[in-house]
Amino acid sequence: MKPFRIRLTLILMVMVGVSMIGAGFTMAHLFKDSHVAALEENMSREINLLAGTFKFQDMNAPDAVAYYTEQAEHVAALIGSRVTFITKEGKVIGDSEKNPLEMDNHSNREEELLAAKDGIGRAIRHSETMDRKMLYVAGAVASGHGFDGYIRLSMPLDAVSEVLNRAWMIMAGGLVLLFVAATFVSYRVALGMTSPLEQITRVARRITDQDYDARVPMNRKDEVGQLAAAINAMADSLQNQLKTIRDNEGLLQSVLDNMTGGILMINAEDEIALLNRAAEKMLDVNSTEITGLSYRELKRHYELTRLIEEGISRKETVHEERSIYNPGERIVRLDGVPMQQDESYRGMLFLLQEVTEIRRLEKMRSEFVANVSHELKTPVAAVKGFAETLLGGGVTDEKTARSFLQIIYDENERLNRLIGDILELSKIESKRVALECSPVHLIEFFDSMLETISKVAEKKNISLSATVPAELFIEGDEDKLRQIFLNLLSNAINYTHEGGSVKVTAHNRLKPDGSESVVFTVSDTGMGIPRKDLPRIFERFYRVDKARSRSSGGTGLGLSIVKHLVELHRGSISVESDLGIGSSFILELPLLQEEEES
Template sequence: MKKLQFRILTVFIVLFTLFSISIGVFSTNLLQDYAQKSQEEALIKQAKTIADLLYVNGENSIDLESAISQLTKLEILDEERLTVIDLSGVVVYDSAANKAALENHSDREEFQAVLNGEKTGISIRESESTNENLYYVAVPLMGSQDELIGVLRLSRPVADINQINEQIKQSLLIFSLLAFILTTLVTFIITKRIAKPINDIMDVAKNLSDKRYDVRYTGTAYGEVADLGDTVNELATNLEEQTQEIVQNDKRLYELVNHLVIGVMLIDDHRTIKMVNPAMSTILGEDITHLIGNSYVEATKSYGLSHMIEMAYQKNEKQNDEIYFYYPQDKIVDANIVPIDGKEPGEQNLIVLLYDITEIRRLEKVRTDFVTNASHELKTPITALKGFSETLLDGAMEDKEVLKQFLEIMLAESSRLDFLVNDILELSKLEQKQVPMNIQEINLTETVLSTIQLVKQTADNKQMKLNVIEEDNLLITGDSSRLKQILANLINNAVVYTQEKGKVTVTIKKENDYAVIRVSDNGIGIPEDEQDRIFERFYRVDKARSRNSGGTGLGLSIVKYLIENLNGSISVESKLGLGTTFIVKLPIHPNE
């Protein structure tokens, strides 16, 4: 702002100086001309007055002698010189010099002017007698008959006239200097008052350019400067609001992108990574945030995906396909490559969107297997019912023994069909979490002991030992009937898949805030490659034994969903031929 104030002051000083010089020169010349003319007129008037005075005192009839005698009586100013010259040019009287020593003045310009009939003769030259530069004025001396009898000359040093001019110049210079100082001071104060609010507004504008939108102009100004300050404040307010909105939108977009289950990667025109979200790192199997700024090839490590990206660059068209990843683990990914415009005209960027559909494909396969297995499981009893019904209708019903035998088989198959349908319906409800829970406090040991009584007869028939080990006496909150259903299924499976004279052990203990129930047997065990599938619908490790035992193949699936509805978890540990252990973890206080 000081620069602005200095510029304004400098411009004013230059303009004022030029104006002062112009006015000074013009005024000086004008005053000099006026002063010189005034002096000239005053000297002429004085000369005429003296001539007239001589004429009056001579009683209208004068001659040179009487004029000279009268002149001696007059008081002439020291700076003025009075001279009387006769018509032949001889000086007959001089107030400043000895007339005898003066040469003939017939060649003087002012003298010749009077002789030529002019009323006044004027000349400026250096006096030969006094060596001064004088201003001469000559007027005629008239006789009684108005005839010219001589010339009266009055002179004054030019230096006296120039001194007046110098005084005028000094007065003008002093006045101009005082006016310059006063005006400069006033201009400085005014420019300071004008420049300070402008400076404050410039500071606010600079802060706005530095993205500091919280600053405001709070100074005092007038007129257009005040309006400018208000406008800058409105601009700052609008910029601050827009910036806050942009920051909020960026934050929302950042949170949205970072919490998407879809992997997002932005690639620029140079095929370098500009942005990735956590889901992309999860899908690709490694943290690739450190690869921002590097080539996308270092992150993808998939020929199929790289080929799609290059096709999108070449064709500038959206690409979509399913990609199989084999490293670091097998995955099926739905890939979408979307071209977008960059910041610069002609710049091409790509957004890579990856969605892991491995679980979806697995669930589709499970659903397909479920339909196939359900159809197969339903087909057996339906075929039996249909076959026996047709046989009876063909005449077998007449034989009472055959009729009774067929009806018993049909009842068993219909019961199995009923169990199968009920299990499917219950499993569907459990998946949708539509099964109501009767929450109450449960003594875990008592529930285990009462459940063992349900399978005790089957165990006794196989001469098996059923043991309960209570490491901690636990009370949990849950649904007692559902817990019994879980335990009954696990303990019954342990009895079924354990050879005669085997052993089943149920252990109860506390781990942190969970009740842990371990159902162990020393039966046939589960192959390691099949342990991940035992909770699938209709999956059987030993298919023949499972059907012979009357199982539907849905028991462990129902157990899994029941435990999940109780906010718990189930896992399995098994060695083929050595036995199996199912581990159930239930929260002691699920609400907490």
């Protein structure tokens, strides 16, 4: 016998043996299931018979447990099953094997739950009382004689196991005989089989169906083995190429998903072929819903859609900016290029970049330059005008001359303050200012602060006061805190009428996240701030009362510096004001400053 035939015969014999063993297991399983099902059915009938013939008594009677226990033992002796009487609440009031008073509540047992739902419940599990695997069947019973609960029958599955063992013995003998016969048949069948070629054919078909994990499990040296090796080598090559393609696709998809700019690809049929996450967020669409549809489905962004349509119709590069609303106005720069392959048009590729913040910063820079130029020009022009007057000899009166010189001096001081504030604001905004934090005793801090500005307040007969807990400390940069409150208190005094009052309060606050902060309020009884001006009060060079600001020497940068210094302390500032009544600036600063990560 040739080696190939021997191998094939052995394979067939093993296959027949495995099939027979599998069939045996299947038959045994079916036999066991059918036998258990028959037992369950029989026990269900017994429960129904008991429900119809049993003499029930009131479950709440004093001797109910004794009565039902006695009856359970009597019925168990007749039917050969363990009998249990259970109330609807799961309390055992009678059992043929154990004292009911020592048994747990059965309300959560599987068979009771099923019986409550379907009338009859079945379960198989290990019994702690009997120390063996049991079959339980419970039936819901409601009697007019005071019983409302379940009758449960149970019996061990040992009998089923014994019958199954006998069946296994019979099947084992049959398997031996069948295996001998299969040996002869397998040899005869192997003569005409061409399983190796069929196996190679099957693998080739699986590879054709893109199952590149398929291989021919063959290690032969003949022509069939060489063919199998060639099939396997081809599958290896295809699998490696597919892996490379998938890796590149994954890399490309990762790049698209993590790009900050939006990518929108329109194919030659004017359909949306690709949309990355950034474009989805920017246009407020879902790629899975819109891919394959016409780009005109983006009609809610009318100006953008028109620009895309213009680029597609001309098949030329596009570089434009448009405003979209999602939900507020956003400025988007659209750069589009036509896609060409082998001189054939494949569609348009668009890059969408949001430039709202860039344009806002450009506008702010432009406004800042204009404001600075204007603010610098005013004192310079005043100095020049009065100096020219003095130099021209037009002023002979010494008193008038001194007045002009005082104006020149004041404008120079104002110019110095303006330049100083601009430099300070520039340092803060460029993050070049580092906090030098230390504990600050607030009561001493405000006493020193009020003493510093008391002279100015006395000139206008304005009362100054501070209400600060004596034990309150805060961690912060004392110089920066002094700059914050000096600006706020100076503004409060400047905009408060004679005889008014300015006060500072501070108290500790526990935040919902468990951290602590200190809330400061600087309030005055001044003229107040119009409601329309409140949102812009912290902008650079923004003045509510421009004439009064100029006369008081204000630069228009004080509150902007305050806001930046508060944020540098990781705090917040807000303002409340009523015209003619006064204003209150509310600051909230953390009690402790977190260390910055290096």
